[in-house]
Amino acid sequence: MLSREENERLTRVGAGTPMGELMREFWHPVARSAALEADGAPKRVRLLGENFVAFRATDGRVGFFQENCPHRGVSLALARNEENGLRCIFHGWKFDISGTCTDTPTEPAERRAEFCKRVPLRHYPVREAGSMVWVYIGRRAAPPKFFDFEFHRPPADALVRCGIVHGNWLQGFEGQLDSAHIGMLHRSSTANVGQATNRLNRFATTNTAPRFEIVEKPYGFREAALRDLGDGSVYARIREVVFPYYSFIPGDDGQPRLVVVVVPIDDEWSAHWYYYMNPFGPVPDWYKRWAVIGTTDDDDDYSADKGGVANIWHQNRDAMKAGHWSGILGNFTYEDFIVEESMGAIVDRSQEFLGSSDAVIGRARRMLLAALKEHEQGKLPFGLDGSADYSAIRALSIRLPKTLNWEEIDPRDPPQEVVEAAE
Ligand code: FES
Ligand SMILES: [Fe+2]
Known part of the structure; x- marks a missing residue:
């Protein structure tokens, strides 16, 4: 439970709000690289309550601008994208990817060059990694070091999907921190998927009250959900949480791991960006079908079946009578999206009644609140000072002898007796 004021501090992300300012210290993923074609349609992007436009220029480079033309505010999402720049359709003023105004055809020819120099356009640093376009919209002259995440170098068959959810970011992020719901909410959507799946995951549904252990890290924390298997071994689902909004979730038995990024x-x-990738081999076909079921829009795979409160999100009571747990059919992510939306756009955390399974969420909130305070005092948040090694972050799902401490296991190099794909 939080006070109303704490809830406001954690959830509001506009410029000038405590969380909005903390978030603006980081790079953010905003679009699939494939969604931007050279000289193709610019893409309107809304991020942290501000509107922008992204486009790929003739030479393949990506530009990221304020949405409104600095002349009289027409959306540059309408602009012509040609000859290495965006040209506003209203009066033809043109800007290259560095934000420099290169033409103002409505000014007298002899004054144009001088005039162009004075036209201000807010433009932002861009990176492309892991099939995504990343931007920095913060206030510092130089952006922070770009995180060296494993998913920035994904295997060729990695899947990237997005769901646009009517719910505050923290609801989405907390849903990913909440291991306890896997065996409940997702009990039907993750059971019996594919032939070879869930040899370990089944323990998550047969033991719905694991013991949680957390180790704080400069970037966030490692967290293990531990289940004693009664034969001298322990099933450990080790997740990594990277603030402000990344959750690294393990897979089993050759399933891809998942990185969920709630922007x-x-x-x-x-x-909600979902990266599915398998460090041990190809992503199985059954998994691809399962992960992308119902997808019609690569930029919002939730859009096709989107329901709402008026139709109770198309929950299927017949399916529930026939044994489906949630009655929410289609991709398992819909179950997450719908429970988030059903809370209301910004859930009132002063009205909660938390249980022991919410310990991880409570810890994350305390860490975020502490970081807000420190940030207001001038400290860089969460590993941005260079103290974190982002390349080493990887989730792991393992069965290990009780004699081994999960905290000592390097997820990139687990010891021999620790088996990722347990029999
Ligand atoms: S509003 Fe864009 S050129 Fe005039
Ligand atoms: Fe979930």
């Missing part, structure tokens, strides 16, 4: 669009909407 705030504004106070009430969030973009």
Whole structure:
């Protein structure tokens, strides 16, 4: 439970708010690289309550600008994208990817060059990694070092999907921190998927009250959900949480691991990016079908079946009578999206009644609140000072002898007796 004021501090992301300012210290993923074609349509992007436009220029480089033309505010999402720049359709003023104004055809020819130099356009640093476009919209002259995440170098068959959810970012992020719901909410959607799946995951559904242990890290924390298997071994689901909004979730038996990134669009909407990738081999076909079921829009795979409160999100009571747990059919992510939306756009955390399974969420909130305070006092948040090794972050699902301490296991190099794909 939080006070109303704490809830406001954690959830509001506009410029000038405590969380909005902390978030602006980081790079953010905003679009799939494939969504931007050279000289193709610019893409309107809303991030942290501000509007922008992304485009790929003739030479393949990506530009990221304020959405509104600095002349009289027409959306540059309408602009012509040609000859290495965006040209506003209203009066033809043109800007290259560095944000420099290169033409103002409505000014007298002899004054144009001088005039162009004075046209201000807010433009932002861009990177492309892991099939995504990343931007920095913060206030510092130089952006922070770009994180060296494993998913920035994904195997060729990695999947990237997005769901746009009408719910505050923290609801989405907390849903990912909440291991306890896997055996409940997802009990039908993750059971019996594919032939070879869930040899370990089944323990998550047969033991719904694991013991949680947390180790704080400069970037966030490692967390293990531990289940004693009664034969001298322990099933450990080790997740990594990277603030402000990354959750690294393990897979079993050759299943891809999942990285879920919940990016705030504004106070009430969030973009949930899902990276599915398998460090041990190809992503199985059955998994691809399962992960992308119902997808019609690569930039919002939730859009096709999107329901709402008026139709109770198309929950299927017949399916529930026939044994389906949630009655939410389609991709398992829909179950997450719908429970988030059903809380209301910004859930009132002063009205909660938390249990022991919420310990991880409570810890994360305390860490975020502490970081907000420190940030207001001028300290860089969460490993941005260079103290974190992002390349080493990887989730792991293992069965290990009780004699081994999970904290000592390097997820990139687990010891021999620790088996990722347990029989
Ligand atoms: S509003 Fe864009 S050129 Fe005039
Ligand atoms: Fe979930």
